Amino acid sequence: MSFLVAFLACAGTLSAALALYYWQLGDQNIIFDIGAVQDLLVQHDPERDEIICRCSIPLTNRGEQQGMVNNVFCQPVYCGKIMKGMEIRSQINVVKEQARENGYWESLILKNDAYFLTQLEVRIRHSSVDIPTLIRQVPRLNIIIYYQVVGRKGIQWKLAELPLPLKDAQLPAKLKEEKVVE
Amino acid sequence: MSVQVIPVQTKLVTPDDDLLEVISEYCGPLLQKGDILVAAETMVAISQGRLIRPENVKPGRCALFISQFIHQDGSLSSPFALQAVMNEEGTLRVIAAFIVSVFSRVFLRRKGDFYRLAGKQAALVDDITGTVPPFDKYIVMGPKEPEKVVAAIKERFGIEAAIIDANDLGRSQILAATEGVDHRLLQRVFKKNPAGNADQQTPLVIVRRRA
Numbered sequence: 001m002s003f004l005v006a007f008l009a010c011a012g013t014l015s016a017a018l019a020l021y022y023w024q025l026g027d028q029n030i031i032f033d034i035g036a037v038q039d040l041l042v043q044h045d046p047e048r049d050e051i052i053c054r055c056s057i058p059l060t061n062r063g064e065q066q067g068m069v070n071n072v073f074c075q076p077v078y079c080g081k082i083m084k085g086m087e088i089r090s091q092i093n094v095v096k097e098q099a100r101e102n103g104y105w106e107s108l109i110l111k112n113d114a115y116f117l118t119q120l121e122v123r124i125r126h127s128s129v130d131i132p133t134l135i136r137q138v139p140r141l142n143i144i145i146y147y148q149v150v151g152r153k154g155i156q157w158k159l160a161e162l163p164l165p166l167k168d169a170q171l172p173a174k175l176k177e178e179k180v181v182e
Numbered sequence: 183m184s185v186q187v188i189p190v191q192t193k194l195v196t197p198d199d200d201l202l203e204v205i206s207e208y209c210g211p212l213l214q215k216g217d218i219l220v221a222a223e224t225m226v227a228i229s230q231g232r233l234i235r236p237e238n239v240k241p242g243r244c245a246l247f248i249s250q251f252i253h254q255d256g257s258l259s260s261p262f263a264l265q266a267v268m269n270e271e272g273t274l275r276v277i278a279a280f281i282v283s284v285f286s287r288v289f290l291r292r293k294g295d296f297y298r299l300a301g302k303q304a305a306l307v308d309d310i311t312g313t314v315p316p317f318d319k320y321i322v323m324g325p326k327e328p329e330k331v332v333a334a335i336k337e338r339f340g341i342e343a344a345i346i347d348a349n350d351l352g353r354s355q356i357l358a359a360t361e362g363v364d365h366r367l368l369q370r371v372f373k374k375n376p377a378g379n380a381d382q383q384t385p386l387v388i389v390r391r392r393a
Contacts, residue, residue, distance in 0.1 A: 066254050107311040107318040
């Protein structure tokens, strides 16, 4: 009887210790840190009749364990009927040497307390409306970034929403100078 | 005696490709009698379709638990890769390997028993991010029946053949080789990993002896 009690006590203690170990290990906490967006540029390119938005977004792991960012997709939030004629191309890449020029997101490992800088580029055109009219109707366009993180405790789909202030669109510096001369 | 090592660049090999046809297309004109043709294990595995999307793997409690004890730099620290190995090698085998390795690690201070006991796939599996795109999104298992693959290469091309798992860390493992292959020579040659592990895309290497 005493052996059984001792055995159960040992098994219980071991189970509790393992559960505690598992719990304290934690998990990844990888996020696109929208609050730390840098170098936001919104530019109106009259030659191509499009708006180009560019910014750098840190991809940060604030968790206790590493995680793998396996897929990333960008998509605009619906902004009304004007969207019917809008052509929006968005691309997000990790800023690194020998970065791929296309939109392919190469899976990456992000250690805890580490970060990568990513660059988001969004190009917006409209088939029937000129850019100033488009800006008046859509002063702000929200872009949603969906991303899949494979961690040591499962797969998570997360999203980040980034507002792009189209109303702040600037002309390229060269064109501005030309206007001043005129 | 010195050896000449010729890494052969190929197209991106996919599960739609026949490995022997790929070898014929890219190495055929280069091969000479007495050569050893060495194929990277990942390429062989990919040509066999040994790819699994992590989304299609449901890790069980054992995989979730055991993976936490594996160093996070290893592929099996991911419960998805570990579950994929359990599906091939057997859950009980992996659990037994884990228990034995815990004891041998604690009491004998010996490392690596888990990989030795859990089956070949435990050492060969590559987790996502471990392979060149587009296979970076897949768990890539080790090749199936590598002995048959090297035998088929020898039969078709009349040269010795081997399948090797090499990496940039100076470690290489010969998975299978035909009888005439000098294992020590290959270990020496592949210590420097002439094929590379990234975008070099040279999964075939011809090793040629020079008198």
